[in-house]
Amino acid sequence: MNFNLSDDNLALRDAAADFLTNEIDLAPLLVPGSTADAIDRESLWAKVAGLGWPALAVPESAGGLGMSLLDLVMVVGEIGRTVAPVALLGTLAGTWAITAAGSDEQRDRLLGPVAAGQCRLALAAADATGFHGAIPSVRATPSADGYILEGESHFVVDAPEADRIVCIAVLDGERRAFVVDADAAGLAVEQVDWRDITRKVAIVRFSATPAERLEGGWDAAWPDVRDRLYLYLAAESAAGSHAVLDEAVEYAKQRRAFGKPIGQFQAIKHQLAEIAGQVELADVGVQYAAWALDNRDPRASLAAAMAQAYASDTYRNATHRNIQVFGAIGFTWEMKNHLFYKRARCNAALLGESAHQHEEVVAMLEAEAA
Amino acid sequence: MDFTLPAEDDPRRIEIRSFFEDHPGASYAQLAERGYTAPNWPAPWGISADPETMIVLEQEYARAGIAHPMTFNLIAINQCGQSLLKWGTDDQRKELLPPALRCEARWCMLFSEPSGGSDLAGLRTTARREGDEYVVNGQKIWNSSANIASHGVLLARTDSTAPKHKGLTQFVIDMKTPGVTVRPIVDMSGEESEYCEVFLDEVRIPVSRRLGEEGDGWRITLEQLQTERQSMTKPGAIWGGGPTARELLDGLIATGRIKDPVIRGEAGRLYVEGEMLRLMSARHLSNKINGRPAGPEGSFGKMIASPHGQAISDLAKRSQGPAGMIRNPDVLPLPDKHFGRFSNWDYAYWFAPAGTLGVGTQEILKNAVSERILGLPREDDPDIKLPFDRTRRAAA
Numbered sequence: 001m002n003f004n005l006s007d008d009n010l011a012l013r014d015a016a017a018d019f020l021t022n023e024i025d026l027a028p029l030l031v032p033g034s035t036a037d038a039i040d041r042e043s044l045w046a047k048v049a050g051l052g053w054p055a056l057a058v059p060e061s062a063g064g065l066g067m068s069l070l071d072l073v074m075v076v077g078e079i080g081r082t083v084a085p086v087a088l089l090g091t092l093a094g095t096w097a098i099t100a101a102g103s104d105e106q107r108d109r110l111l112g113p114v115a116a117g118q119c120r121l122a123l124a125a126a127d128a129t130g131f132h133g134a135i136p137s138v139r140a141t142p143s144a145d146g147y148i149l150e151g152e153s154h155f156v157v158d159a160p161e162a163d164r165i166v167c168i169a170v171l172d173g174e175r176r177a178f179v180v181d182a183d184a185a186g187l188a189v190e191q192v193d194w195r196d197i198t199r200k201v202a203i204v205r206f207s208a209t210p211a212e213r214l215e216g217g218w219d220a221a222w223p224d225v226r227d228r229l230y231l232y233l234a235a236e237s238a239a240g241s242h243a244v245l246d247e248a249v250e251y252a253k254q255r256r257a258f259g260k261p262i263g264q265f266q267a268i269k270h271q272l273a274e275i276a277g278q279v280e281l282a283d284v285g286v287q288y289a290a291w292a293l294d295n296r297d298p299r300a301s302l303a304a305a306m307a308q309a310y311a312s313d314t315y316r317n318a319t320h321r322n323i324q325v326f327g328a329i330g331f332t333w334e335m336k337n338h339l340f341y342k343r344a345r346c347n348a349a350l351l352g353e354s355a356h357q358h359e360e361v362v363a364m365l366e367a368e369a370a
Numbered sequence: 371m372d373f374t375l376p377a378e379d380d381p382r383r384i385e386i387r388s389f390f391e392d393h394p395g396a397s398y399a400q401l402a403e404r405g406y407t408a409p410n411w412p413a414p415w416g417i418s419a420d421p422e423t424m425i426v427l428e429q430e431y432a433r434a435g436i437a438h439p440m441t442f443n444l445i446a447i448n449q450c451g452q453s454l455l456k457w458g459t460d461d462q463r464k465e466l467l468p469p470a471l472r473c474e475a476r477w478c479m480l481f482s483e484p485s486g487g488s489d490l491a492g493l494r495t496t497a498r499r500e501g502d503e504y505v506v507n508g509q510k511i512w513n514s515s516a517n518i519a520s521h522g523v524l525l526a527r528t529d530s531t532a533p534k535h536k537g538l539t540q541f542v543i544d545m546k547t548p549g550v551t552v553r554p555i556v557d558m559s560g561e562e563s564e565y566c567e568v569f570l571d572e573v574r575i576p577v578s579r580r581l582g583e584e585g586d587g588w589r590i591t592l593e594q595l596q597t598e599r600q601s602m603t604k605p606g607a608i609w610g611g612g613p614t615a616r617e618l619l620d621g622l623i624a625t626g627r628i629k630d631p632v633i634r635g636e637a638g639r640l641y642v643e644g645e646m647l648r649l650m651s652a653r654h655l656s657n658k659i660n661g662r663p664a665g666p667e668g669s670f671g672k673m674i675a676s677p678h679g680q681a682i683s684d685l686a687k688r689s690q691g692p693a694g695m696i697r698n699p700d701v702l703p704l705p706d707k708h709f710g711r712f713s714n715w716d717y718a719y720w721f722a723p724a725g726t727l728g729v730g731t732q733e734i735l736k737n738a739v740s741e742r743i744l745g746l747p748r749e750d751d752p753d754i755k756l757p758f759d760r761t762r763r764a765a766a
Contacts, residue, residue, distance in 0.1 A: 002372045003653040009371070070371060249744045264747040269740035270733070276744055277674045281646035288649050291373050306642045358638025362619070362628060365641070369623045 005074075005287070013074035020082040023047060029085070029197055032333040036197045039085050041161065048086055049117030057095045061104075062111035064095075069228070070290040073235040077286075080236030081243045083339045085198040087120065089232060090158025094121025096228045097166040100221035101177040101214040110164070110179060122162035123225070124153030124204045132226070132351065138169035138206055140178060140213070147171070147178060147213050148186075149206035155350065159202035160191045167204070167211065168218055175218040178211035185209065196346035198339060226351070227301050230308035231289050233347045237315035238282035238307075244322035244340050245275050252325055268325055275318045282311040302364050309357035315344035373649075376426050383426050390434035398439050398473035407439045407471045408447050411455065415467060421655045439473050440601075441611070441710035445514070446470035446477035449598045450523045453540075453590050457582040466521065466542060478519035478545070480510040480568055481591065487512065488734045490525075491534045491588060492753065492763040495570060497526035497541065504528070504541065504580070506549075506573040512728070516552045516566035519545050524575075525591055528584045530759040537758055538587030542579050549573035559720040562711065596668050598729050603651045603671020605644035607679040608721055609728070610651075610672070612712030613704055615644030618682050621702025621715075627689045640682050647675050669743070673735045676725040683722050686715040694719075 005013075028038040048054070056072055058064020072092075079086050091114060098110050098121075113119035127137040138151035149169050159165060165180045165187075180187060186207040194201035249272055252263030262268050289307035292300040319341040323330040330337040348354065376383050386406075393400055401407050409419035409427055419427065431438045440447050451470055454463050469475035483493045495508025506526055516522065522543050529537035545552065549571040554563040582590055602610035619641050622628040628637060650671055686702050687694040694701060701715035712718045726732040740746045753761040 005371060249746065252746060261747050263740075264749070266733070266737070266749075269744070269746045270736040272744055272746065273673065273736040273739035276739055277670045280670050281643075281650055281674065284649045284653055285646045287371060288373055291371050295374075297373075306645055309639070309642050310646050354639070355635055358635055358642065361641055362634055362638040365619050366623055366628065369620065 003284075005070075009071060009074055012071055013078060016075045016078035017081070019047075019051065020078050020084050020086075024082050024084045026083065026336050026339065029339060030334050030336060034197065036085070036191075036194070036200050038197070041085060041087065041200075044085065045087060045120070045161070048088065052117070053086075053088060054091050054117050054120070055115035057092050057099075058111045058115040059099060059107065062108045062115060064111060064115040068290075068294045069231060070287065070294055073231065073286055073290045076232055076235040077239035080239035080343075083198050083240065083243075083336070083343055087158040087161055087200065089199070090122035090156075090162055091120050092232060093123035093157065093225070093229060094162070094164065094166045096225045097123050097125075097177055097221065098179070098214065100224045101216040101218055103215035106179075106212075106214060113163075119163045120158065120161055122156050122159040122165045122204075124156040124159065124165050124167040125222075126153060126155045128152075128154045130155055130349070130352070132222075136168045136170055136175060138167055140169040140171040140176060140211065143210065145210075147211045149178060149180065149209045149211050152203055152205045154203050156189075156202050156204045157199060157350070159189050159204050160200045162189075165204060166214075167206070169206075169211075171213070175222075177214040177216075177218045177221065179214065180206070180209055180211045184211070194346065196339075196343045198343060199346070223301060227289075227293055227304035229351055230304040230357070231286070231293060233350065234282070234286050234289065234304075234307040234311035237311035237344065237347050238279070238286045240340055240343060241275070241279045241282055241311070241315045241318040244318050244337070245272065245279050247337075248272060248275075248322045248325040255327075262325075271321050271325065275314075275321050278310075278314040278317065282307075282314040285310050302361060305357040305360045305364075308351070309354040309361070312344070312348035313354045315340075316348055319344040373652075375429075376422050380426070382423050383430070386423075386427055386430045387433070390430055390436070394434075396434075396436060398442070401436075401439060402468070402471040402473070407473075408451060411452070415455075415471060421652070424655060425652070437710050439471070443470060443473045443476050444601075445479055445519075445523070446475070446521070448601050449479065449594045450477060450542075452597060453523075453581060453594060454542075456593075457540075457586065457590055459578075461578065462542070462581070470521070475520045476515060476518055477521045477523060477542075478513050478516040478566075479594075480513055480516070480522045480524040480543075480570075482510065482512045484509060484511050484567075486763070488731055489763070490591070490730075491538065492758075492761070493525065493527065493538070494764070495524075495526045496530065497524075497528050497539060497575070499528070499577075502577050504575045504577065506541075506543075506570045506575060508570050510568040510570070511555075511565075513552075513566045513568050514564050516545065516568050517554050517563065521545060522550075522568070523581075523594075524570075525587050527758065528587075530764065531757045532585070533755055534753060534758045534761065534763075535588045536585055538591070539584045540581040540587045540590050541575050542581060543573065543575050547573050547575070557721070558723070559717060561717050561721070595729060599672040599735075600654055600668030602729065603647065603654060603668060603675050605647040605651070605675060605678060606709070606712075607683045607715070607718040608712045608725060610675055610679070612679070612709045612718050613682075613686075613715065614648075615641045615678075615682050617704060618686050618702065621686065621704065622689060624703050625689075627702075630689070633685065633689050636685055640678070640685060643674075643678055644682065647671065647678060669735050669738045672729070673732065673739055676732060679718075679725050680722045683715055683718040687719045 055064040060066040186209040188205040285307040289303040292303040405417035408416045497504040524541045528539040551569040555565040604610035605614045606612040699714035
């Protein structure tokens with residue numbers, strides 16, 4: 001047992017931190033009323049691709065880096081710390097889906113361009129209620145040279161910029177995964193007014209859209225993908241919580257009222273102390289989940305659900321406390337506090353609120369006890 | 371990074387397990403002799419155990435059904451004994467540590483005073499030097515196990531002209547010394563008394579029982595309190611010990627009460643919080659045994675672990691409905707009996723308010739976290755630089 005990050009882990013984190021600190025300029029998003037389109041996302045993506053980040057999760061056999069999840073959360077954490085508008089989540093989600101459900105041939109053919117930075121992905125797996133479970137609202141039927149899809153998927157992260165979309169659809173009463181080209185006939189991607197303007201989220205509509213079926217079943221693949229998505233969101237949330245804590249602490253040292261720094265009042269400092277404790281726990285929870293998934297530990301799914309539940313609660317709480325400590329100025333669009341606040345809530349909602357993960361945890365424990 | 375615990379066939383585990391199997395019902399003298407009482411200490415006291423061996427030992431104690439010596443002599447083994455390794459003399463170590471580790475000599479702490487629990491450094495018990503002795507006068511309170519302790523670790527003021535933190539000194543006293551009077555306090559749980567008040571009237575202590583030099587008392591005390599808090603970062607119901615959310619869930623599942631949707635959601639949340647605490651506690655243990663001093667980050671754990679412990683015993687109790695308001699030890703099944711006196715949820719529940727009072731109140735802990743870890747400005751304390759005898763507290 002060893003609870004410390006390795007020098008390699010830390011070097012990776014520091015490199016990501018340096019890059020994002022230099023490259024990310026949130027100012028365009030802080031113009032009142034701005035949308036996700038206010039940022040030059042294309043040139044930012046080109047730089048990210050140049051660093052090889054799209055290849056991080058692609059298996060080595062497909063030309064990727066096949067990096068461990070513990071290494072990956074070093075990078076993802078920095079995206080969370082800086083609320084960077086880097087569209088990595090969709091590509092990672094698609095990569096994990098193809099890795100879990102594709103044949104060896106499909107994996108190598110579809111992920112090779114991803115690793116090379118030439119193909120961005122998105123995963124369309126939710127219905128209009130946000131539910132990722134039983135029956136998706138998209139139907140697949142065989143066609144002469146493959147399959148066609150009908151229906152719509154919701155809350156598809158990074159779809160507007162994706163070159164290919166992995167879509168979950170029902171085929172003969174069974175959930176299966178399909179791959180659709182962004183320029184395919186009958187495909188419409190409608191960007192929604194997602195409150196976290198560091199991300200682009202869309203409804204994806206399919207109308208007689210040609211698609212390639214991934215060979216493996218989705219029921220078997222989804223738990224692996226879900227666990228990794230939980231880990232991604234939790235890593236962003238834990239590091240984002242740390243960032244808003246640090247900023248609130250700095251502000252509380254500077255801002256004076258009644259003749260002293262507000263950080264000297266217990267009403268302020270006690271809130272920050274509680275957040276500091278939660279941030280520490282969220283951080284260790286993320287590292288444990290990454291390790292458990294990397295090592296296929298029997299409790300890996302449990303660890304991932306726990307990390308997401310704890311980190312999302314912490315992030316929601318920390319971002320609210322952060323605005324409270326800043327006072328009314330923290331409530332304005334010109335300040336970046338709301339970018340964190342909104343990402344915290346959007347991250348918590350995407351795969352279901354913490355209460356859903358708590359339910360998953362209890363169900364897993366019941367199964368263990370049975 | 372590697373979270374794997376030593377497996378069943380790990381040689382360290384095999385060695386420990388075979389000791390327990392060869393010595394069923396091993397005595398605390400045997401355990402001390404073996405170095406299993408304070409395993410992280412160096413020889414001849416312990417076995418310089420690494421963090422994994424520490425955890426394996428805890429598991430094997432539980433497996434053998436033997437309450438950990440810490441359960442009986444926590445103050446000597448965990449909080450204060452280590453101070454003798456660093457601050458004590460050879461004679462002190464030879465005289466005091468072996469009986470403490472064998473759990474024959476049980477220790478208590480004599481720190482808090484009436485009207486001054488949180489402001490510990492403002493204490494008013496004095497120790498004045500007379501030749502080869504100190505003469506102690508004052509009153510202490512909230513002293514765990516003082517009624518059964520043979521030794522007390524006393525914090526007293528040796529210099530009233532120094533600022534309050536500077537004039538303090540520690541001693542290890544015999545509780546049988548003339549002038550020491552112990553009175554148990556009946557706490558609200560109504561179970562066996564944990565706390566006492568201790569009156570010190572012209573108590574004569576040999577200079578040889580002074581720990582460190584005059585004026586070292588506050589530094590030594592802070593180290594002990596940090597070590598104590600660090601040991602309380604585990605996810606148990608009381609003081610980090612006792613049943614955890616794992617046992618809570620086991621019990622709720624075994625009784626079918628987990629099916630109640632009101633209980634279920636809360637149980638899931640508490641389980642997650644408990645597991646996070648378990649991980650952090652293991653991370654701290656790893657730091658500690660790897661030679662890093664007990665730092666202020668120990669406060670993190672206790673700050674969250676104490677309310678967590680209160681919440682899990684609360685849910686255990688509430689799952690019983692009104693039947694829980696009748697004194698009863700069978701709140702939820704708790705097959706493992708290695709949790710010492712907190713081996714039932716009923717006791718843990720009615721004892722729970724102590725969790726955010728002892729070892730510094732929750733509010734003092736939050737001050738410590740925000741000041742020492744986050745670097746926020748300190749509370750105003752008009753007395754902090756004054757000679758103690760000129761402070762309002764000395765006059766009160």
